[in-house]
Each structure stands twice: as C-alpha cells, then as structure tokens.
Amino acid sequence: MRAMTIMLRCLLSFRVRRTAAIASLVLSFVTPAGEVHVRYLRFEEVQETLQINADSGLPGSETQESSAWDGWIRARDAEVRGRIDRGIEDSISNLILYGTSFTSLARIESVERAASESGELTSATFARIHALAIALPSAAKNERVLFVRDFLTRQGITKDSVEKYFTENLRRFVAEQAAYQKKLQDAATDADPSAVYLARGTLFETRGLSVDTSLLPNFALEETLRAMLTKGALAAGSMHRIAVIGPGLDFTDKRDGYDFYPLQTLQPFTVLEAVARLGLGKAEDVQVVCLDLNSAVIAHAQKLAERGRAGQSYTVQLPRDPQADWSSEAISYWKTFGEILGSPVKPLAIPATLGGVVVRAVAIRPQYVTNLQAYNANIVAQTLDFPPGQGFDLIVATNVLVYYDRFQQALTMANIARMLNHGGIFLANNVLPAQHTSDLEYLGRRTTAFTPSGAYGDDVVVYRRK
Known part of the structure; x- marks a missing residue:
C-alpha cells in the first residue's frame, strides 16, 4: 500500500498554471424527509482538528470546551448562510456584464x-445596468431576470432605487475582483513557489457564496479518476454512493456560462457519468447525494425532481466558445458528455450577440434525475448521520472550499472523513491544509489543462479515507 501511495503521488504531482475558478454553492435536489439526520458537528468529532490548529489564530480554533464549541459552530453556520445574499448580488453583477437574454447590447469583455x-463604471456598463432595470417589469418569461426581481423584492429595493442598487453593487464587485487579482499577483512574487496555490486556496474566504458553475472542472475530476484507476488506486465496481458538495447552478459567467438557456445544474450528472464510463459503478445502481445550503435553488430542485417522476427528461445546454482555445481533450469531453446518461437533442438558438459560440444539448433520462437525493447542509458546520454501511465511496467539492479559511477547510475535511466509507475518495480542486484529520490520507495532486498552453486548467487534490 505504501508503494502504491508513493507511485500515486508521483502521478498526481505534476503542475501547471491555472486561472482561479469561481466557486458556487447551491442545493440541488430534494430528498424525502426523515431518511437522514442533518445535525451540527459535535465537539468530540472535531477535537483532533481543534488541537492541530490551536496555534493558527483563526476564529474558532481556540475553542477548548464543548459548550463553547456548540455556540461557535451555530454562529458560524449563521454567518456562512448570511453570505448567500452577497453571492446572489455577485451573480446579478455577472448577469449585468455578460447577459444576453434581456438586452441586445454588447457584453462587457471582462x-x-x-x-x-479610477474605478468609475464605463458608459457601456451603465447602459447594461439600465437595460436590466427596465427588463424587470416584464420578467415573467425570463427565469434569471425573474430571479433578480424576486431577490430585489425580498431585499426591499424599490423601483426608483433599482439602478442605484445595481450601480453600487457592481462597483463593489469590480473592486473586490481587483483585490483578488492583486492578492494572486503578490503571491506570484513570493519566494515560496507554493504561495500562489495557498493564496488561491482561500481566495474567496470572505466573499459571498455565488451560484455560478461550469462544465470543465468535471473534466478534471474524470481525468483524475481515470489516472487513479489506471494505477490501481481504484477498483472497478467499487463506487455505490457519491456525494457532490455544492453542485452549482449555471447562472451566467463570462468564461463558461451564458443566459440564453434555462438555469441548470451539471455536476451530479457529470460525476455519475464519469463513474459509469470508467467502470467504477453502474449508473443505474449508483446513488448521488447533493449537499448544499442555498434555498434559492431548492425550487429548481423540486421542479426537476417532479419532472423526473413524471417521466420527463432533463435537458442541459452545453455552450462552448471556440475563441477560448480549449484543448482537444477538453473539446472531446464536451462532445461526449451525456452519451451514457442521455441522448443528444436539438439545442436552443444562440443569440446573435454571442458571435461564434457553439452549443450542443443533452436530454438526461428521468431515471437519473429522480434517483438523486439532496440535503440542506452547511459542510463546514453540519454533518449527516447515515445508517450503517451507507457512507460515501466518493465525495467531490469543486470551487467550494476556496470560500473558507484554513481552519474551516480543516473542519470540512474532518466532516468529509466521517461521512466516507473506509477506502473512500475525496476530490477537491484547490490546495487544502496540511494540518487536517489523520483519518484522511493525502495521495497527491493532479493537474488537467483545459487549453493547449496550460494557462487554464484545474488542480485536483486527492485524499483517501483510512
């Protein structure tokens, strides 16, 4: 086993430059009540993590008593959930900059x-702010604009103050993005070559919890699983239960997402198909469980599950911008996704303002929609108690843990370890703390390039439950 671990570390340790991926957190599917108990992590379950992080100086790491822990973890849960609205505001800013469903104005390039x-918004940006504002009254047929309108109503934003609200929010968003870039640039000049990875690992620790997601991180997950299988670190037919933490909704994002199609979620299906394609499990027998805390997406999940029970397929649109210069391997992944779980169907029309963007669509069969389960759980603070033998064989978390500090990441790792079966695998796409529970064995890191130059890609770290 030790020889295999060393060999796997060699396989998983090659490095490539990559741009920071934007994370998203959303709940994906609704599960029947009473099957699984969601509760807060107990003091005794995190004592090891507290001990090894006691000198970190990070909030919560100094806790030494059970009563203090119970209060802190509940307050932390409330604080994390309080960041959801800020994440929605970030998604609204992305919609203003890049959306095409509510205006024919050209997208902002970046x-x-x-x-x-000087930080002043451009005239083109103000024009798009105005375009979204005037689209709100007639939002009934536009899912994203309706989402924005409902959010503004909940926030008490009046019609007369909408454009001011959009403007102030977008100024904050632009300033924060500049601060993130500066943090990465400063890390790049550090003498320690790992500084950039460490900076990326907690880049959004104070940012709102965004809902955006994309396809390509799932390509990196599949490539990592394939490499592990090739080296004998995984066995055929070994996966029966999978957990997806923060599967995401495709709201709108410049690099990979658009808004000319309905809101959709991809990762529960991409991970399931990867497991099936590699022979790690049969798609019809593998159970996928989604864990998240964004109530805005629960309605999407309910409608999705209802459609599946009614025998309706779930159609997802898969856009690709040829100017993004994807590698041939990434393009092949885009072309073949859905070949196991669904069938190709005619995609939606692409707006003229999107130029050379191409799209394909896949109708995922109802059986793979209705078999999914989900729980409203904050992975930093809350855990699930499963019946004996029903832990997970694989847990994935992409573009999620970057939203938390190193101590909260360590808590998440302890939580994940207790939900994994022995020998189960945990995959994430950012560097995680070396100071973590001894129940998780670090196997290494594998990088998948999405472009021929390697300038854009994903680093997947791999852990195994002892």
Whole structure:
C-alpha cells in the first residue's frame, strides 16, 4: 500500500498554471424527509482538528470546551448562510456584464473593462445596468431576470432605487475582483513557489457564496479518476454512493456560462457519468447525494425532481466558445458528455450577440434525475448521520472550499472523513491544509489543462479515507 501511495503521488504531482475558478454553492435536489439526520458537528468529532490548529489564530480554533464549541459552530453556520445574499448580488453583477437574454447590447469583455482605472463604471456598463432595470417589469418569461426581481423584492429595493442598487453593487464587485487579482499577483512574487496555490486556496474566504458553475472542472475530476484507476488506486465496481458538495447552478459567467438557456445544474450528472464510463459503478445502481445550503435553488430542485417522476427528461445546454482555445481533450469531453446518461437533442438558438459560440444539448433520462437525493447542509458546520454501511465511496467539492479559511477547510475535511466509507475518495480542486484529520490520507495532486498552453486548467487534490 505504501508503494502504491508513493507511485500515486508521483502521478498526481505534476503542475501547471491555472486561472482561479469561481466557486458556487447551491442545493440541488430534494430528498424525502426523515431518511437522514442533518445535525451540527459535535465537539468530540472535531477535537483532533481543534488541537492541530490551536496555534493558527483563526476564529474558532481556540475553542477548548464543548459548550463553547456548540455556540461557535451555530454562529458560524449563521454567518456562512448570511453570505448567500452577497453571492446572489455577485451573480446579478455577472448577469449585468455578460447577459444576453434581456438586452441586445454588447457584453462587457471582462470585469476589468467594466470600470476605468479610477474605478468609475464605463458608459457601456451603465447602459447594461439600465437595460436590466427596465427588463424587470416584464420578467415573467425570463427565469434569471425573474430571479433578480424576486431577490430585489425580498431585499426591499424599490423601483426608483433599482439602478442605484445595481450601480453600487457592481462597483463593489469590480473592486473586490481587483483585490483578488492583486492578492494572486503578490503571491506570484513570493519566494515560496507554493504561495500562489495557498493564496488561491482561500481566495474567496470572505466573499459571498455565488451560484455560478461550469462544465470543465468535471473534466478534471474524470481525468483524475481515470489516472487513479489506471494505477490501481481504484477498483472497478467499487463506487455505490457519491456525494457532490455544492453542485452549482449555471447562472451566467463570462468564461463558461451564458443566459440564453434555462438555469441548470451539471455536476451530479457529470460525476455519475464519469463513474459509469470508467467502470467504477453502474449508473443505474449508483446513488448521488447533493449537499448544499442555498434555498434559492431548492425550487429548481423540486421542479426537476417532479419532472423526473413524471417521466420527463432533463435537458442541459452545453455552450462552448471556440475563441477560448480549449484543448482537444477538453473539446472531446464536451462532445461526449451525456452519451451514457442521455441522448443528444436539438439545442436552443444562440443569440446573435454571442458571435461564434457553439452549443450542443443533452436530454438526461428521468431515471437519473429522480434517483438523486439532496440535503440542506452547511459542510463546514453540519454533518449527516447515515445508517450503517451507507457512507460515501466518493465525495467531490469543486470551487467550494476556496470560500473558507484554513481552519474551516480543516473542519470540512474532518466532516468529509466521517461521512466516507473506509477506502473512500475525496476530490477537491484547490490546495487544502496540511494540518487536517489523520483519518484522511493525502495521495497527491493532479493537474488537467483545459487549453493547449496550460494557462487554464484545474488542480485536483486527492485524499483517501483510512
């Protein structure tokens, strides 16, 4: 086993530059009540994590008594959930910059182009702010604009103050993005070559919890599982239960997401198909469980599950911008996703403003929608008690843990370890703390490039439950 671990570390340790992926947190599917108990992590379950992080100086790590822990973890849960609205505001800013469903105005090329060097928003940005504002009254047929309108209503934003609200929020968003880039640039000049990875690992620890997601991180997950299988670190037919933490909704994002199709979720299906394609489990026999805390997506999940029970397929749109210069391997993944779980169907029309963007669509069969389960759980603070023998064989968390500090990441790792079966695998796409529970064995890191140059890709770290 030790020889296999060393060999796997060699396989998983090659490095490539990558841009920071934007994380998203959303709840995906609704599960029948009473099957699984969701509760807060107990003091005795995190004592090892507290001990090894006692000198970190991070909030909560100094806790030494059970009563203090019970109060802290509940307060932490409330604080994390309080960041959901800020994440929605970030998604609204992305919609203003890049959306095409509510306006024919040209998209803003990047968040950096949304404002001048002095921080003032450009005239093109103000025009798009106005376009979204005037689209709100007739939002009934536009799912994302309706989502924005409902959010503004909950926040008490009046019609007369909408554009001011959008403007102030977008200024904050632009400034925060600049601060993230500066943090990465500063890390790049550090003498320690690992500084960039460490900076990326907690880049969004104070940011709102966004809902955006994309396809390509799932390509990196599949490539990592394939490498592990090739080296004998995984056995055929070994996966029966999978957990997806923060599966995400495709709201809108410049690099990979658009808004000319309905809101959709991909990761529960991409991970299931990867397991089936690699022979790690049969798609019809593998159970996928989604864990998240964004109530805004619960309605999406309920409708999705209802459609599946009614025998309706779930159609997902898969756009690709040829100018993004994907590698041939990434393009192949895009072309073949859905070949096991569904069938190709005619995609939606692409708006003229999107130029050369191409799209394919897949109708996922009802059986793979209705068999999914989900629980409203904050992975940092809450855990699930499963019946004996019903832990997970694989847990994935992409673009999620980057939203937490190192201590909260360590708590999450302890939580994940207790939910994994012995020998189960945990995959994430950012560097995680070396100071973590001894129940997880670090196997290494594997990088998958999404472009021929390697400038854009994902680093997947691998852990095994002892």
